[in-house]
Amino acid sequence: QSALTQPASVSGSPGQSITISCTGTSSDFGGYNFVSWYQQHPGKAPKLMIYDVSKRPSGVSNRFSGSKSGNTASLTISGLQAEDEADYYCSSSTSSSTVLFGGGTKLTVL
Amino acid sequence: QVQLQQWGAGLLKPSETLSLTCAVYGGSFSGYFCSWIRQPPGKGLEWIGEINHSGSTNYNPSLKSRVTISVDTSKNQFSLKLSSVTAADTAVYYCAREPPVGSMVRGVMVYYYYYMDVWGEGTTVTVSS
Numbered sequence: 001q002s003a004l005t006q007p008a009s010v011s012g013s014p015g016q017s018i019t020i021s022c023t024g025t026s027s028d029f030g031g032y033n034f035v036s037w038y039q040q041h042p043g044k045a046p047k048l049m050i051y052d053v054s055k056r057p058s059g060v061s062n063r064f065s066g067s068k069s070g071n072t073a074s075l076t077i078s079g080l081q082a083e084d085e086a087d088y089y090c091s092s093s094t095s096s097s098t099v100l101f102g103g104g105t106k107l108t109v110l
Numbered sequence: 111q112v113q114l115q116q117w118g119a120g121l122l123k124p125s126e127t128l129s130l131t132c133a134v135y136g137g138s139f140s141g142y143f144c145s146w147i148r149q150p151p152g153k154g155l156e157w158i159g160e161i162n163h164s165g166s167t168n169y170n171p172s173l174k175s176r177v178t179i180s181v182d183t184s185k186n187q188f189s190l191k192l193s194s195v196t197a198a199d200t201a202v203y204y205c206a207r208e209p210p211v212g213s214m215v216r217g218v219m220v221y222y223y224y225y226m227d228v229w230g231e232g233t234t235v236t237v238s239s
Contacts, residue, residue, distance in 0.1 A: 001170070001171060001172070003154065032213070032222065034211065034222060034224050034225070036224065036225035036226075038155075038226075045204055045229040045230065045231055045232050046147075046155065046204070046226070046229060047229075048225060048226060048227050051211075051225040051227075052211060052225075057227060089154060089155050091155075091157075091224070091225065092224070093222055093223075093224035096171070097168050098157065098168055098169075098170060098171070099145070099160070099224050100157065101147075101154060101155040101156065101157060102154070103154045104154040104155070
């Protein structure tokens with residue numbers, strides 16, 4: 001199984017909004033709305049930011065939002081802050097009952 | 111608050127077997143899947159496989175022939191074994207918990223497991239001769 005496709009990098013200035021896309025095949029997404037997003041700072045374990053396409057775990061800022069259209073999921077971060085600078089990964093449940101990650105996107109806050 | 115603590119050998123020679131264990135503290139294993147994920151240096155995340163408290167497993171097809179994930183419910187622990195390692199298996203290995211997501215399918219509640227809400231701190235494994 002190949003990784004979901006994400007842009008290698010995105011950037012934005014503080015206060016701006018950015019969107020990270022995550023594209024796969026219909027099999028990659030299994031026909032479900034089972035998409036999650038993780039934030040990873042250098043040297044740290046990933047942190048769950050979004051699950052079930054658009055749900056936020058308790059404690060995650062509402063500046064983070066998720067959506068999905070067809071075979072592309074998206075993570076939007078509004079009101080960019082310096083601490084948002086990190087790597088972001090999408091993940092899905094596939095039609096083969098496996099988990100697939102995206103290649104990761106490096107977010108730079110200018 | 112649930113925490114995952116993981117441990118295992120950090121330096122292996124080619125052809126040896128990688129062995130890691132993850133303990134679940136502050137909560138039961140029952141009702142969840144627990145997974146292993148790895149991240150080679152400077153690269154992205156790769157899902158290795160998962161197991162539930164009953165021992166039901168799912169594996170990444172690309173690693174399936176070399177991977178065994180097992181569970182010890184008496185100790186609230188699950189383990190990863192990866193055989194015949196090479197330098198390409200050098201990575202930080204994480205354990206993580208997958209909570210259930212319920213979905214009605216033809217009037218029956220079916221549970222899916224795919225996202226990780228609690229992660230271990232990671233174990234660096236280096237394969238070198």
